[in-house]
Amino acid sequence: MSLVFAGVCSHAPGITGRADRVEPERLARLHAAYDRMREAIEAAEPDALLVVGAEHFANFFMNNMPAYCIGMADGFEGPIEDPDWLAIPRTTIPGNAELARRLIERVLEHVDVAYAEEWKFDHGIMVPLNFLTPRYDLPVIPANINCQGPPLTPVHRSYAFGEALGRACDAVPERIALIGTGGISHWPATPDSGKINEDWDRAFLDRLVANDRDALLSYNDADTYREGGQGGFEIRTFIAVAGAVGGAKGEIWHYDPVPDFAVGCTVGVMATA
Amino acid sequence: MSLYSVQKLIYQLNRDPHTRQRYEEDFEALLREYPMTEEESRAIREPDIGLLYVLGVNGQLLMHYAALRGYPWNDYLEAMREGVRRHGPVRAGLYAMVEETDG
Numbered sequence: 001m002s003l004v005f006a007g008v009c010s011h012a013p014g015i016t017g018r019a020d021r022v023e024p025e026r027l028a029r030l031h032a033a034y035d036r037m038r039e040a041i042e043a044a045e046p047d048a049l050l051v052v053g054a055e056h057f058a059n060f061f062m063n064n065m066p067a068y069c070i071g072m073a074d075g076f077e078g079p080i081e082d083p084d085w086l087a088i089p090r091t092t093i094p095g096n097a098e099l100a101r102r103l104i105e106r107v108l109e110h111v112d113v114a115y116a117e118e119w120k121f122d123h124g125i126m127v128p129l130n131f132l133t134p135r136y137d138l139p140v141i142p143a144n145i146n147c148q149g150p151p152l153t154p155v156h157r158s159y160a161f162g163e164a165l166g167r168a169c170d171a172v173p174e175r176i177a178l179i180g181t182g183g184i185s186h187w188p189a190t191p192d193s194g195k196i197n198e199d200w201d202r203a204f205l206d207r208l209v210a211n212d213r214d215a216l217l218s219y220n221d222a223d224t225y226r227e228g229g230q231g232g233f234e235i236r237t238f239i240a241v242a243g244a245v246g247g248a249k250g251e252i253w254h255y256d257p258v259p260d261f262a263v264g265c266t267v268g269v270m271a272t273a
Numbered sequence: 274m275s276l277y278s279v280q281k282l283i284y285q286l287n288r289d290p291h292t293r294q295r296y297e298e299d300f301e302a303l304l305r306e307y308p309m310t311e312e313e314s315r316a317i318r319e320p321d322i323g324l325l326y327v328l329g330v331n332g333q334l335l336m337h338y339a340a341l342r343g344y345p346w347n348d349y350l351e352a353m354r355e356g357v358r359r360h361g362p363v364r365a366g367l368y369a370m371v372e373e374t375d376g
Contacts, residue, residue, distance in 0.1 A: 056333035057287070057333055058287075061280075062277060063281065082337075082340065085340055148331065149331070149367075189332025189335065189336040190332045190353065191326075193332075225370050230368070
């Protein structure tokens, strides 16, 4: 059936791993936004949570880099990082290989996608799950867009990937919630860590919530790198969600550029068509 | 070109418990399986985190290697800044993109 929920959120490891560096009131506002998303997901009563992420060399490397990949397993381990570094305990997250397989078959009708029966979650999925399914009781289907090791898929293909995901979810009887998780402008793990281009972020989010397809697809990596850093390549995850909801518009619930978290912390919803 | 090998080694160290064990037991034997230049292998051994950054190692890999070698977060960031001061701008990989784009 149609997606029962669609949203976007940040996943920066500092959000959990360096939480003590941010004043409590500011942190509480971000947590409240994640809580609001968790409640919205729970109210939608999904059978599975489809997470479009941008992992950071946890599973995929330049020896065999898929532009797009969907996980097809009944369980996943995470976080792959030092749990103390991320401040999220290592755990097992349920999956649904059979449902994933049906979704992959549908997606392949429209776009090419790799699949993986092994997948370890890094902060790119664990930070959102830590807030959205804190009991790890909702089956997760991970999907990845290579946003780390160029050459990268162009953003119009990410929109098309999202459209294919949306159609696939339409075609199965299960109730599926979708989140896209990435950064907007950020320079993570570099000497410029903490730099955030708020104007560029807000312009992107305006285009996202308007689901202005042409404007979203006008981004190219040279401009994105200059204005938004290499972390800006992760806008592909948000653009995929825009594609998945069939042109529906959205709303940003929270945006706060937090240098200690090295990202403009974002939580938002895209209305489902 | 052996930037690929340097990054592959760090990738395996970050994700593969067996590789991590071999690092602890016999780092030199592990290093021999990853062909790299003298400068690269020196940067890995010492470690010279700043030089690894300048050589083009992606931060999403490098930050975990720095943590493995005992660098707290702020020291990791400072090591990269010091690397650029000592060795000049990033020579290859993703972070050399601006220079390449600007011709």
